[in-house]
Amino acid sequence: MPEQTPAPVPAPASVPAPVPAADSYPLGRGRVHRIGYGAMQLAGDNVFGPPRDRDEALRVLRAAVGAGVDHLDTAQYYGPGVVNELIREALHPYPAGLAIVSKVAARRDEHGAVLPFDEPHQLRQGIEENLTSLGTDRLAAVNLRLVDRTAPPGPRFDAQVAELVRAREEGLIEGVGLSNITRAHLLRALEQTDVACVQNLFNLADQSSLDVLRECTGRGIAFVPFCPLGWPRGVQNRIMSSPAVAGVAARLQATPAQVALAWLLDLAPNILLIPGTRTRAHLAENLATSTVRLDAAARAELARHFPPPTEA
């Protein structure tokens, strides 16, 4: 067969495409669309201090929710306080059905260093600070974000999970989430409670949490890959500049970012995306991933260039 000339990559629409309503998955007590928005990038550089362009940050948040995004990811320690304040200013009073998910167990010092804040009473304080800065009395879920995932789960981890369970019983949060965990942490937490969501690093170039994803898929737990476009910058370049990604993108009339996100949507039905961006143009592009469908050839090509880890 003669080779076809790749179709030109479409320019991102200036107005975000609506997220198809049918494409959703349970998150805690509700269901959310499979493409949400991660707000971390809205703070200043290194997630510290005020945004470079405050007005655009507010517009991005309003455009996301206006386009149908009903899952926002944040943390009090983004900024710190900066991202939650932007969300409140842009969106409060929050529309019914908007799931705001936060995370606890870290804080920033005055120089921006990320420090643990993960004693049970500090987790409680973290949840309360999120509620106050966001101006709400309940969050859809809060993730216990482990600082060190290499420490095996034990009594300390149990006490941390118990604190989130207590917050759920008191109605401060609707779901207990876990972040930066191993499969052993998930199984240990499940001995104590239902888990609403798991948020781990996962993208084409880093699939080291595949075992955690599989466990979540089998149990119907939402899996929320953070840094879905890759992190740090070098890893993102490896994905976005990969000839395999570029080739699939050209053939499917998509962009490299859309291919990276569509690969995740295609991988398992319980994957919920929260790509982050400071611009409405990238927001529109990321939301329009809902129209991109990988075919068998695309799956095979991406698997060849980004092979999953070999199972132990």
Ligand SMILES: NC(=O)c1ccc[n+]([C@@H]2O[C@H](COP(=O)([O-])OP(=O)(O)OC[C@H]3O[C@@H](n4cnc5c(N)ncnc54)[C@H](OP(=O)(O)O)[C@@H]3O)[C@@H](O)[C@H]2O)c1
């Ligand atoms: N649980 C955790 O420990 C944890 C850790 C990290 C992040 N998170 C959460 O996960 C969310 C997503 O992760 P992330 O924001 O770090 O990484 P990401 O979504 O993988 O990538 C964000 C980066 O990609 C760029 N980008 C976004 N859309 C693009 C597009 N269409 N084309 C080209 N570049 C694009 C953004 O730049 P522009 O601003 O220029 O678009 C930004 O630099 C965060 O916002 C946060 O809510 C959680």
